[in-house]
Amino acid sequence: MSTVLVVEDESAIAELIAINLRHGGYEVRQAANAEQAQAALAGVLPDLVLLDWMLPGESGLQLARRWRADPRTRALPIIMLTARAQEDDKVAGLDVGVDDYLVKPISPRELLARMRAVLRRRAPQALDEVVAVGSLRLDPAAHRVVYEGRHGALALRLGPTEFRLLHFLMANPQRVHTRAQLLDRVWGDHVFIEERTVDVHVKRLREALVPAGCAWRIDTVRGVGYRLLDDADDQSLARL
Ligand code: CA
Numbered sequence: 001m002s003t004v005l006v007v008e009d010e011s012a013i014a015e016l017i018a019i020n021l022r023h024g025g026y027e028v029r030q031a032a033n034a035e036q037a038q039a040a041l042a043g044v045l046p047d048l049v050l051l052d053w054m055l056p057g058e059s060g061l062q063l064a065r066r067w068r069a070d071p072r073t074r075a076l077p078i079i080m081l082t083a084r085a086q087e088d089d090k091v092a093g094l095d096v097g098v099d100d101y102l103v104k105p106i107s108p109r110e111l112l113a114r115m116r117a118v119l120r121r122r123a124p125q126a127l128d129e130v131v132a133v134g135s136l137r138l139d140p141a142a143h144r145v146v147y148e149g150r151h152g153a154l155a156l157r158l159g160p161t162e163f164r165l166l167h168f169l170m171a172n173p174q175r176v177h178t179r180a181q182l183l184d185r186v187w188g189d190h191v192f193i194e195e196r197t198v199d200v201h202v203k204r205l206r207e208a209l210v211p212a213g214c215a216w217r218i219d220t221v222r223g224v225g226y227r228l229l230d231d232a233d234d235q236s237l238a239r240l
Helices: 011-023 032-044 060-069 087-096 106-121 160-171 177-187 198-210
Strands: 003-007 027-031 048-052 079-080 100-103 132-133 136-139 144-149 152-156 217-223 224-226
Touching: 003 011, 003 032, 011 106, 027 032, 032 060, 048 060, 048 106, 048 144, 060 087, 060 198, 060 217, 079 132, 079 217, 087 100, 100 106, 100 224, 106 160, 136 160, 136 217, 144 198, 152 198, 160 177, 160 198, 198 217
Parallel strands: 003 027, 003 048, 048 079, 079 100
Antiparallel strands: 132 136, 136 144, 144 152, 217 224
């Protein structure tokens, strides 16, 4: 389930958004000001933030600027909410690097549609959509990984952590992810889990992929982290 942090000081609006998001299948966390929002990010990162522009104290725009400057939150999907409709404000918001911008009053249907669009672009692993890389197909809803080989389909057996790890890597192929990033995005905890844990689960994931002959897809980038290789990197194909 994807988690959304709603940063909104007007409790009636925050509640209305929260109800609609829960109805849409999201887990909701709430913050009423910048301080609470910052505290909420210190632990587990949400998959997306709905950020009200006008907050008491530090504004949503300042907060977004700060998050974009921090490597840990640089890629955090942010949708800005505001009562202002002026074009200048919109430009200021987009300049800071927020992913989208919605003007109040917000239509719940439009909000959910925009959220899916942002997640598809920025955090596809937060959606329940089937992902495929080469002959590997992962279905998050059915919790199933299938290798579709020349001689038929083979269902692979993965532990829950390996499944989440593979899902994240397949949804974000080719990119190199540091152990800290993987802890944030897959484990949801970069503070209390040791980075070595990542190596243990990567090893298990490779073992689970051996029957499909695609353990090679999980590439170690020395001194940096891991990435999932796509077909262009298949050495056995390249030799043909
Ligand atoms: Ca407000």
